[in-house]
Amino acid sequence: MTLVFVETDESGQVALTSAEALTFARTNADVFAGSVLEAAVIGTLSESAHSQLAALGVDRIHHLESADLEAYSATAWAQALVDIAPETGAVLASGTPRGMELMTHVAVRTGERMAANVVAADEEGLLRQVLGGAAFERLQLGGDLQVLTLAGHACNPEETTPTTPEILSHSPESAAEDLRTRVVRTEVETAADNDTAGLTQARAVVGAGRGVGSENGFGEVLELVDHLGGALGVSRVVTGLGWRPHSEQVGQTGSRITPDVYIACGISGAIQHMAGIEGAKTLIAINTDEESTMVQRADYAIIGDLHEVVGAVNEEIRSRRG
Structure with missing residues (x-):
């Protein structure tokens, strides 16, 4: 199974970079030993996002929504993802600031290695950008669960035959220590x-x-x-x-x-x-x-x-x- 953390914008649409990550996961299912594609959405799941996820080939949507997750907290959100993560396969996100932070915490909490800024995957392992894209590194993570982020625009988002995703609703309760650091105020930029x-x-x-x-x-x-x-x-x-x-x-x-x-x-x-x-x-x-x-x-x-x-x-x- 492959689990992809999906970011949405203020209008409820799936972010372009998350659509890329889903496409990457779907087209590399054999590499990640996971024929089932699952998406994790924290917060509101709009009808539009649901339709987009279906068009991107998602088989199952984990909808995580609770008072503890209303404000962004890297530790609380990461633990919520760990709780639904597969034992084998992959957990990934797009290489946005939030995706990078969450996957780092996921890797630590699962005791797995993490690869950042991945651009390709095959039977020989993962290929990722290093030195600001001036060079590439080939690596194998090992372990049963691969944790990674996809470099921005490493692949084009592509729709496929629409699925009918099963929706699993979760209301996680976070440990007090995981809520010590969280967003308390958001200022709207011009x-x-x-x-x-x-x-x-x-x-x-x-x-x-x-x-x-x-x-x-x-x-x-x-x-x-x-x-x-x-x-x-x-x-x-x-x-x-x-x-x-x-x-x-x-x-x-x-x-x-x-x-x-x-x-x-x-x-x-x-x-x-x-x-x-x-x-x-x-x-x-x-x-x-x-x-x-x-x-x-x-x-x-x-x-x-x-x-x-x-x-x-x-x-x-x-x-x-x-």
Whole structure:
């Protein structure tokens, strides 16, 4: 059996990263010795989430809801997962901050090893990202239960023949010591600080780095974003300089993206940034330095000043659209 911890958003929808984890678990059922796919949802289980889980091939849904679990507590939530975890098979979550924290506690409480940022699995073991995605490590966890997190966008979520999931309701009571640390207050972020969905789900992303020159140098890039109906992604140095908000940052400490096309404008290609764009299907670089990592890794590269190149592209698009 494979148990997947599922995160949902404020509207009750299954998070994209959790849909990826479910797809990964389903398509690697033979590796985890578990033909039964189970999902664990803590808190509200909406009709929409139920339908999504069915479409993703879930056989059984564990719905955990109690007063002790209303506020997030890593230790209490992890113990609730341990209580329903299989003796053999796998327990996994997406590699979000919450997923990583919970799987760490699950591993400790079950006495099992844990693998983080897994990208593939086969009969030889697990493959995971290390060094910010600059290298990969092959490992075998051993033991009867494998505990792991899936790297963001390591696979595309894919629906299958809808199932009719059995729903098992649980009302766990947590030990007092497991409730010593929990969320006591949540502050709502502004839209500018919290709106990363557009970036992570965009099919076209235009990236901007130090090469834009200044806080006021994004004009041409933003116009191209408009033309493509895409999203703007920036490097860490750009947010570090205060030119753009952190929600737009792409990379190891920002968002990991999987667009059909990523156009990197004035970005040299630091390891941390490359880790965030490795899922891009086509990479186009615009840079004055033909020796930069971004240019060397790109499918297509244009050597030149980004303002001139992007400006010319925008002008051509406007001309063709009349």
